[in-house]
Amino acid sequence: MTVQTLENVGELAQQLRVDSIRCSTAAGSGHPTSSMSAADVMAALLARHLRYDWQQPDNPANDHLIFSKGHASPLLYSMFKAAGVISDDELMTGYRRFGSRLEGHPTPVLPWVDVATGSLGQGLPDGVGVALAGRYLDELPYRVWVLCGDSEMAEGSMWEALDKAAYYRLGNLIAIVDVNRLGQRGPTELGWDLDAYTKRIEGFGCRPIAIDGHDLDEIDRALTSVAGAGQPTVILARTRKGRGFSEVEDREDWHGKPLPPEMAERAIVELGGERQLTVTGLPPEAASPRTRPSGEVRLPRYELGAKVATRLAFGQALAAVGALAEVVALDGEVGNSTHAEEFAKAYPERYFEMFIAEQQLVAAATGMSVRGYVPFAATFAAFFTRAYDFIRMAAISDANIRLCGSHAGVEIGADGPSQMALEDLAMMRAVRGSTVLYPSDAASAAQLVQEMADLAGVVYLRTTRGAYPVLYGRDEAFPVGGAKVVRSSPDDRVTLAGAGVTLHNCLAAADLLGRDGIHARVLDLYSVKPIDTETLLEAAAATGDRIVVVEDHYPQGGIGEAVLEALNDAGRSVRVAHLAVRGLPGSGTPAELMEAAGISGGHIVQAARDLLGA
Numbered sequence: 001m002t003v004q005t006l007e008n009v010g011e012l013a014q015q016l017r018v019d020s021i022r023c024s025t026a027a028g029s030g031h032p033t034s035s036m037s038a039a040d041v042m043a044a045l046l047a048r049h050l051r052y053d054w055q056q057p058d059n060p061a062n063d064h065l066i067f068s069k070g071h072a073s074p075l076l077y078s079m080f081k082a083a084g085v086i087s088d089d090e091l092m093t094g095y096r097r098f099g100s101r102l103e104g105h106p107t108p109v110l111p112w113v114d115v116a117t118g119s120l121g122q123g124l125p126d127g128v129g130v131a132l133a134g135r136y137l138d139e140l141p142y143r144v145w146v147l148c149g150d151s152e153m154a155e156g157s158m159w160e161a162l163d164k165a166a167y168y169r170l171g172n173l174i175a176i177v178d179v180n181r182l183g184q185r186g187p188t189e190l191g192w193d194l195d196a197y198t199k200r201i202e203g204f205g206c207r208p209i210a211i212d213g214h215d216l217d218e219i220d221r222a223l224t225s226v227a228g229a230g231q232p233t234v235i236l237a238r239t240r241k242g243r244g245f246s247e248v249e250d251r252e253d254w255h256g257k258p259l260p261p262e263m264a265e266r267a268i269v270e271l272g273g274e275r276q277l278t279v280t281g282l283p284p285e286a287a288s289p290r291t292r293p294s295g296e297v298r299l300p301r302y303e304l305g306a307k308v309a310t311r312l313a314f315g316q317a318l319a320a321v322g323a324l325a326e327v328v329a330l331d332g333e334v335g336n337s338t339h340a341e342e343f344a345k346a347y348p349e350r351y352f353e354m355f356i357a358e359q360q361l362v363a364a365a366t367g368m369s370v371r372g373y374v375p376f377a378a379t380f381a382a383f384f385t386r387a388y389d390f391i392r393m394a395a396i397s398d399a400n401i402r403l404c405g406s407h408a409g410v411e412i413g414a415d416g417p418s419q420m421a422l423e424d425l426a427m428m429r430a431v432r433g434s435t436v437l438y439p440s441d442a443a444s445a446a447q448l449v450q451e452m453a454d455l456a457g458v459v460y461l462r463t464t465r466g467a468y469p470v471l472y473g474r475d476e477a478f479p480v481g482g483a484k485v486v487r488s489s490p491d492d493r494v495t496l497a498g499a500g501v502t503l504h505n506c507l508a509a510a511d512l513l514g515r516d517g518i519h520a521r522v523l524d525l526y527s528v529k530p531i532d533t534e535t536l537l538e539a540a541a542a543t544g545d546r547i548v549v550v551e552d553h554y555p556q557g558g559i560g561e562a563v564l565e566a567l568n569d570a571g572r573s574v575r576v577a578h579l580a581v582r583g584l585p586g587s588g589t590p591a592e593l594m595e596a597a598g599i600s601g602g603h604i605v606q607a608a609r610d611l612l613g614a
């Protein structure tokens with residue numbers, strides 16, 4: 001039987017409940033009660049409102065369905081079964097099993113899943129990114145439906161999302177909050193107080209609709225009413241956790257627990273037994289995304305020796321790369337500092353101000369990458385730390401996002417430690433599959449920005465506040481995974497390796513050492529991950545296995561450890577002096593702060609002399 005009429009939706013909802021119980025009981029883990037509360041709303045959505053071509057998950061006109069409460073995966077996968085794209089056998093034998101694509105929480109390993117969820121508070125912000133793409137880039141009529149938990153609404157990122165959704169008038173975004181009164185360990189903050197939710201949602205500029213989430217007529221009316229909305233809709237569905245099985249319904253202590261087999265049997269009887277309904281659903285509208293012509297990328301040119309900040313080169317190069325029509329830029333309300341505003345001047349229609357909401361900034365980039373755009377999100381490097389969970393999850397989503405963090409290290413000077421990124425390299429290096437780039441001059445920064453557009457995964461560019469001399473000519477290439485030998489001679493006795501501002505300190509140190517007849521090789525480690533092991537080994541071999549690594553970052557997880565790891569993996573024993581920021585910096589000039597941190601040219605000279613015993 002196929003489901004379309006409202007009478008049948010009730011049957012479908014029971015099937016979703018039964019299947020959620022069956023698969024989690026078979027797996028011995030999972031969240032059946034969290035699935036059962038939302039089954040009625042999801043059944044109505046699937047059968048009568050979601051416009052989706054299940055055979056063509058890449059159809060650009062498809063609606064998007066995101067389970068922000070990703071732990072309700074039994075429900076989502078049961079919907080996939082009802083849609084006919086996974087079999088009952090896969091659901092029962094695959095869910096949560098080793099090697100199966102039906103993981104404990106959904107990921108885009110499944111072609112019908114846009115983003116990985118399971119870290120609460122992320123699916124709705126990601127959905128804002130998809131909806132922004134739909135409204136402003138694709139210009140397609142697809143809707144983005146996001147199922148949220150009520151306990152999840154305690155996450156600040158959910159409110160960042162609603163705030164930005166309202167600001168951008170995302171009438172194509174519909175959040176459905178499953179207000180089942182219970183969270184993991186007990187009652188939520190607001191319980192069933194739908195009035196309190198309503199006021200908050202109105203306050204954020206969205207349109208709340210409070211309904212009984214088990215009344216199919218009310219559900220259907222609410223889902224119908226979102227058509228043509230000029231602002232985001234939030235459907236507040238009052239539900240009961242574990243709905244349909246009297247032994248667990250609305251009871252505490254049943255969160256995240258599968259029903260034991262004999263209880264599952266009783267539940268299935270109470271729910272009317274197993275069913276094998278399939279859903280036809282609605283097709284997407286026949287429409288294609290708006291296409292824009294791409295032009296030629298003409299990178300900015302810089303004169304050798306001219307003093308240009310890498311953050312400025314980033315902005316100028318980003319504007320140049322904007323010639324590629326799929327490139328978009330997002331700002332955390334510091335575009336005049338990161339220089340992302342250069343892109344805004346050139347391509348205002350592809351520039352999205354996310355204000356001071358770094359979680360939403362990263363999530364919007366992730367959402368746009370779902371639709372194939374090439375997002376660059378920029379803020380101070382220090383402030384990406386608060387969005388780290390979003391960056392971590394972007395990697396699980398296999399999203400392709402480019403992040404630019406400016407104002408790295410103590411070099412920023414007078415603003416003091418609250419604005420200094422001293423942990424960002426460690427954080428970004430630790431992300432699976434990430435690329436970490438750190439240019440020292442404007443020419444390399446510009447080249448690397450262009451390369452970023454073609455890189456997959458999470459790509460991070462670290463830029464510096466101050467202006468330093470351009471070191472490289474116009475035709476120099478900076479392949480990812482490479483390094484530059486900036487200075488060398490056959491008489492080199494020690495290698496000085498830096499990146500960003502510390503490369504300039506290395507050059508100053510090499511000058512000072514040279515005055516005393518000590519030749520030093522200088523390496524620019526602009527690609528921190530992957531790092532150029534070959535060039536490191538060559539330099540080590542040429543300089544008596546003596547390397548000074550200098551970084552404007554805390555010692556843990558930064559360039560020094562990247563170098564040590566590379567040398568260790570290559571089985572080479574090298575004497576490495578590691579200069580990094582070890583204390584708590586304050587305010588001062590960049591020179592004063594680098595001197596105090598022990599990463600100035602003078603400190604590099606001393607470290608080199610110590611290695612040489614000279």
Ligand SMILES: Cc1ncc(C[n+]2csc(CCOP(=O)(O)OP(=O)(O)O)c2C)c(N)n1
Pocket residue numbers: 031034037069071118119120121148149150151152153178180182183184188241255
């Ligand atoms: C950021 C984050 N914190 C905590 C958890 C652990 N956790 C998983 S589900 C859950 C309760 C969620 O309750 P609710 O959003 O109301 O969903 P329900 O299961 O009740 O439908 C918690 C705390 C998590 N997954 N993510």
